[in-house]
Amino acid sequence: MESSEIYRRLTPIFQDILDDDDLVPSADLTAHDVPEWDSLRHIRLIVTVERELEVKFTTPEISALENVGQFVELIQSKLTRA
Amino acid sequence: MPELAANSRADVHALSGLAAGTRYAFEFAISDQQMTAFAELAGDCNPLHVDREFARARGYAGPVVYGGLLIAQVSRMIGMHLPGRDAIWTRLEIDFRAPLYVGEVARIEAEVSHCSEAVRALELSIRIVRGSQVLAQGEASVSLSQ
Structure with a gap:
């Protein structure tokens, strides 16, 4: 799956969970940039992405992420392997 | 120690034992005493829940069990059984479809x-049924402490 398609799939998930209809996830976006992005919403984001995109992550993979761009790369690597 | 606490020990599950498809179920009935206790606790004395004649006049078979008492059973499910001890709710969505009576x-x-x-998290599908009739159904999100 192209990264642009992953961003397209992630956008409504981010908007719903982070309560911001105008939010468009970009590569350099981090949790620090979004006030609503707390630890519980972070968990919901990961769970929802796993369900919607049918991928599974590990704790070290998630812990190592520094921004949305790395998250998209991780998703892309999972989907490529699948 | 209260009797309930003495008789109740939450189940303990490793995350690896909680794969999708894992199920648990139990039966329950709500008593008059529990209805009275909840009315006092919540301050909800709506006559549909506390007045038999009023409830019947509105087309119900009797006082309708509080939705809060059904959610209390969800709490029991999550906190005691699935997943049990290490669980904490983070979300609950529930639709009430039909009344349960005392x-x-x-x-x-x-x-x-x-x-x-x-992220040590579970999504649960939950149903409350009476026979084959669905009374309530919903989804819960649960986090598991380490």
Whole structure:
């Protein structure tokens, strides 16, 4: 799956969970940039992405992420392997 | 120690034992005493819940069990059984479809619909049924402490 398609799939998930209809996830976006992005919403984001995109992550993979761009790369690597 | 606490020990599950498809169910009935206790606790004395004649005049078979008492059974499910001891709710969505009446036996069923090992979180599908009739159904999100 192209990264642009992953961003397209992630956008409504981010908007719903982070309560911001105008939010468009970009590569350099981090949790620090979004006030609503707390630890519980972070968990919901990961769970929802796993369900919607049918991928599974590990704790070290998630812990190592520094921004949305790395998250998209991780998703892309999972989907490529699948 | 209260009798309930003495008799009740939460189940303990490793995350690896909570794969999608894992299920648990139990039966319950709500008593008059529990209705009275909840009315006092919540301050909700709506006559549909506390006045038999009023409820009947509105087309119900009797006082309708509080939705809060059905959610209390969800709490019991999550906190005691699936997943049990290490659980904390983070979300609950529930639709109430039909009334439960005092003294009727109902059954609550929960099934793990998704398990995320990465963030130690579960999604549960929950149904409360009376026989084959669905009284309530919904979804809960649960985090598991280490």
